[in-house]
Amino acid sequence: MNMVEIKDLYANIGDKKILKGLNLELQEGKVHVIMGPNGAGKSTLSKAIVGHYDIEIENGSIVYKGEDITELEPEERALKGIFLSFQNPVEVPGVSNAYFLRTAVNAKRKYEGKEELNAAEFLRKAKETANFLGMKPELLNRSLNEGFSGGEKKRNETLQMLLLEPDFIILDEIDSGLDIDALRAVSEGINKLKDGKRTFLVITHYSRILDYIKPDVVHVLKDGKIVKTAGSELVEVLEKEGYAALGES
Amino acid sequence: MQESIKDMATSLDLKLPTKKTESYRYFDIESLLDKSYKTVQKQKQDIKDSKILKIVDGVVVEAPKNIVVSYKKERFVSSKHFDELYRFSHKINDEIIHIDIQNDTDLKILHRFEAKESFLTYRIQIDVKENTTAKIYETFIGCEAKGSFVLYGYDLIAGRYANVEIVKDETIVKDTYTPIHSNFIEAKESSNVKLFSFDYGDADGLVLVDSYIEKDANIDAKHLLYVMGKAKRGTVSRLHHTEKNSKSNQVAKSILQDSSRGIFDATIKIDATAPGSKAHQNSKAVLLNDGAYMASKPQLVINIDDVEASHGSTIGELDETQLFYLRSRGINEDEARKMLILAFANEIIDDMSENEVVNAVHNSFEKVYYGKGQLECIATCHFCEDVIL
Ligand SMILES: Nc1ncnc2c1ncn2[C@@H]1O[C@H](COP(=O)(O)OP(=O)(O)OP(=O)(O)O)[C@@H](O)[C@H]1O
Ligand SMILES: [Mg+2]
Numbered sequence: 236m237n238m239v240e241i242k243d244l245y246a247n248i249g250d251k252k253i254l255k256g257l258n259l260e261l262q263e264g265k266v267h268v269i270m271g272p273n274g275a276g277k278s279t280l281s282k283a284i285v286g287h288y289d290i291e292i293e294n295g296s297i298v299y300k301g302e303d304i305t306e307l308e309p310e311e312r313a314l315k316g317i318f319l320s321f322q323n324p325v326e327v328p329g330v331s332n333a334y335f336l337r338t339a340v341n342a343k344r345k346y347e348g349k350e351e352l353n354a355a356e357f358l359r360k361a362k363e364t365a366n367f368l369g370m371k372p373e374l375l376n377r378s379l380n381e382g383f384s385g386g387e388k389k390r391n392e393t394l395q396m397l398l399l400e401p402d403f404i405i406l407d408e409i410d411s412g413l414d415i416d417a418l419r420a421v422s423e424g425i426n427k428l429k430d431g432k433r434t435f436l437v438i439t440h441y442s443r444i445l446d447y448i449k450p451d452v453v454h455v456l457k458d459g460k461i462v463k464t465a466g467s468e469l470v471e472v473l474e475k476e477g478y479a480a481l482g483e484s
Numbered sequence: 485m486q487e488s489i490k491d492m493a494t495s496l497d498l499k500l501p502t503k504k505t506e507s508y509r510y511f512d513i514e515s516l517l518d519k520s521y522k523t524v525q526k527q528k529q530d531i532k533d534s535k536i537l538k539i540v541d542g543v544v545v546e547a548p549k550n551i552v553v554s555y556k557k558e559r560f561v562s563s564k565h566f567d568e569l570y571r572f573s574h575k576i577n578d579e580i581i582h583i584d585i586q587n588d589t590d591l592k593i594l595h596r597f598e599a600k601e602s603f604l605t606y607r608i609q610i611d612v613k614e615n616t617t618a619k620i621y622e623t624f625i626g627c628e629a630k631g632s633f634v635l636y637g638y639d640l641i642a643g644r645y646a647n648v649e650i651v652k653d654e655t656i657v658k659d660t661y662t663p664i665h666s667n668f669i670e671a672k673e674s675s676n677v678k679l680f681s682f683d684y685g686d687a688d689g690l691v692l693v694d695s696y697i698e699k700d701a702n703i704d705a706k707h708l709l710y711v712m713g714k715a716k717r718g719t720v721s722r723l724h725h726t727e728k729n730s731k732s733n734q735v736a737k738s739i740l741q742d743s744s745r746g747i748f749d750a751t752i753k754i755d756a757t758a759p760g761s762k763a764h765q766n767s768k769a770v771l772l773n774d775g776a777y778m779a780s781k782p783q784l785v786i787n788i789d790d791v792e793a794s795h796g797s798t799i800g801e802l803d804e805t806q807l808f809y810l811r812s813r814g815i816n817e818d819e820a821r822k823m824l825i826l827a828f829a830n831e832i833i834d835d836m837s838e839n840e841v842v843n844a845v846h847n848s849f850e851k852v853y854y855g856k857g858q859l860e861c862i863a864t865c866h867f868c869e870d871v872i873l
Pocket of ligand 2: 277279322407
């Protein structure tokens with residue numbers, strides 16, 4: 236069963252046409268990987284899915300769990316279970332990381348009709364999860380992402396993912412800038428959420444993370460379109476031969 | 485009894501500010517002075533013992549036992565205050581309320597305005613003895629005082645080596661009273677004065693502060709403005725370094741919504757007699773929508789070389805990428821905006837030393853934020869009293 240169906244998607248940033256008739260189906264419970272050259276439109280696709288204000292959808296649809304979400308507010312998409320780990324997470328000085336995380340977790344709990352967590356309950360859970368990711372607990376007390384190193388930011392994205400327990404998880408280069416231990420910790424975090432129901436869309440340039448998270452389907456995005464879809468064996472081919480091997484399609 | 489403010493001024497041989505008066509250039513003072521008001525006769529009362537100092541229409545009704553409060557004719561008056569209404573308020577009030585702080589004190593002052601369509605004026609003088617610590621928090625309730633003009637102010641004299649923290653928390657709601665606060669602070673040798681002002685709401689009001697900073701003394705002034713609707717609101721100030729090695733640090737943060745106008749017209753003056761002084765001044769404003777306007781005029785007037793001084797001013801909007809990031813985690817837009825506004829404001833709020841006061845100011849902020857300018861005045865009132873009592 237497909238959790239996500241993207242049909243004939245045309246999307247622009249300003250005057251620039253980026254996605255040019257993109258089609259993509261993501262199956263429930265599977266790990267999909269998108270690879271593709273720099274500037275192909277991978278981040279644009281992920282931002283289009285979460286409703287980023289930069290992206291203007293000119294045509295096409297994004298259907299998630301049977302509902303076209305292209306008109307929904309970003310927070311509505313999030314509450315319905317869509318999560319994007321950003322390629323470049325933004326720094327928010329003055330907003331404490333812990334307070335932000337709790338607000339987000341409680342917004343989701345409230346939406347799901349669950350009781351909100353009080354500060355102590357939340358903190359216990361957040362510390363436990365941070366510890367699992369090998370994150371320094373002090374990062375919870377600091378301002379959200381402010382002055383975090385590249386790797387710390389990625390771990391913090393993973394922490395949010397683990398606390399929010401989303402159904403559709405997009406990871407935009409979660410592996411870039413991670414040291415070996417961080418890559419393992421983040422991958423373990425991802426694997427922890429794999430339950431045969433959640434769908435993952437992993438955007439990456441490297442096969443290394445795929446040693447930890449086994450992909451089911453691999454897509455190549457080039458010049459605003461999905462130009463190839465295959466099994467995990469495609470990764471090796473691309474690593475050896477590059478995107479030129481795909482020729483023009 | 486009805487008497488025009490202009491007639492009162494004429495009979496006292498005093499000038500009133502006009503449109504052209506520098507310190508009122510962003511505030512429509514003339515229309516406030518032109519209206520006619522009832523004058524209120526102050527009836528002194530027996531002062532009840534209480535946890536707070538409560539002043540109703542300029543009359544002290546309650547006071548804590550441990551502070552000395554009295555009415556006095558003789559008083560401190562600064563002869564050089566830049567504001568004409570400062571002098572006027574001194575002249576028109578035969579007596580002032582004198583607060584004599586002899587020991588370390590935590591004082592909460594509730595100003596309550598009840599008379600409608602009236603000219604309410606009074607002044608207090610706060611003397612903080614040398615080597616003494618005073619924490620003073622003042623807040624204002626004036627829902628009933630529809631159409632009244634409040635001309636109030638304090639003269640604060642911080643004795644040598646005194647430590648004073650004075651916080652003003654004032655939410656004003658449209659169609660109630662309009663205040664002009666005209667204050668003077670004298671920071672004597674080696675004293676340390678921290679001034680905080682929290683000006684919230686959708687109605688007009690202006691604070692004018694002048695000061696003297698003497699040898700080795702310090703004034704920290706932090707101003708948080710959060711206004712909406714058609715409010716014209718803000719601070720006109722002069723931090724005046726008169727003696728050597730005096731210090732000042734002034735930070736204004738302003739959040740402006742709807743078609744409100746924020747005012748931060750602030751001068752730091754360093755006299756030739758004040759070598760070795762340090763002065764820093766900064767103003768940051770966030771405009772939440774088109775139509776909001778910030779008049780930010782930080783100025784340094786320096787008459788000597790051997791000083792360290794800086795100033796800056798920025799005006800911007802809420803950061804869209806930050807807002808989106810919060811929303812992408814399921815936090816609704818209203819809440820996300822509040823988080824960012826508070827992040828901007830917290831630098832000032834959290835700088836206060838008393839937790840109770842930090843909470844009170846946070847609560848005032850929340851109230852205003854969720855009231856969105858259509859504030860329930862009575863609710864605000866109850867709230868204020870709850871907090872302070
Ligand atoms: N805000 C913007 N304004 C103008 N052009 C933009 C903007 N954001 C992205 N682009 C352009 O859109 C194109 C696609 O960018 P996108 O970030 O989606 O690429 P990507 O596939 O994620 O690349 P990478 O692998 O380098 O992360 C690029 O040419 C980029 O320069
Ligand atoms: Mg990218």
